[in-house]
Amino acid sequence: MGTISELEFWVDVDLRQKSMLLGLKQCLNKEGKTVLYLVFEYMDTDLKKYIRSSRQTGQTLPLKTVKRFEPHNLLMDRKTMMLKIADLGLSRALQFHSRSIHMRAPEILLGATKYSIPVDMWSVGCIFAELVTTQALFPGDSELQQLLHIFRLLGTPNEEVWPGVSKLANWHEFPQWKPRELSCVVPHLDADGLDLLSKMLQYEPSNRISAKKAMDHPFFDGLDKASL
Secondary structure (H helix, E strand, O other): OOHHHHHHHHHHHOHHHHOOEEEEEEEEOOOOOEEEEEEEOOOOEEHHHHHHHHHHHOOOOOOOOOOOOOHHHEEEEOOOOEEEEOOOOOOEOOEOOOOOHHHOOHHHHOOOOOOOOHHHHHHHHHHHHHHHHOOOOOOOOOHHHHHHHHHHHHOOOOOOOOOOHHHOOOOOOOOOOOOOOHHHOOOOOOHHHHHHHHHHOOOOHHHOOOHHHHHOOHHHOOOOOOOO
């Protein structure tokens, strides 16, 4: 799982303070080789399985209590509805990106070589929408199809809404779509939720809402943030 790089990242961002990582254990395996184990507290499922289960049962997901960036990397305690980050094996400083194509930000799909934390806020937006609908917001099966799904909903970007987009390596003359209302695809989300989602899904990365500002958004006004 890329233990060394993951361990470096855990230490670098000091996530121990959030009690996600309980410890690091050094052991000997059957061959007498030293192995390292990251020890986490027990969580009974992950967000991907929970969404799948809710889809099958028709259960409504409790959005106000459920907040990297791919559902199977978010471990979950069903009783407390607490989510905790599990896998940072591919994380690097200033190199955040989702392995799941459904969560991938458009700048990565278009071949950007320099990107930062806003790509993860795009992924959070995709997960947020999936929590509401139990379906992927942009269900592409290739990078091109993923871009087309994004453009059909948010409109085909141009230099006015996203300066520099036409200079990205994978940019082509795409079909021209006008943006649709997010409420068309996420109909059960209230006005505050739609506003938050729209701020996460901005084309221009610098215009995307930050995680800190997202937590201060009115959508979370009823959430107890004392333990966050």
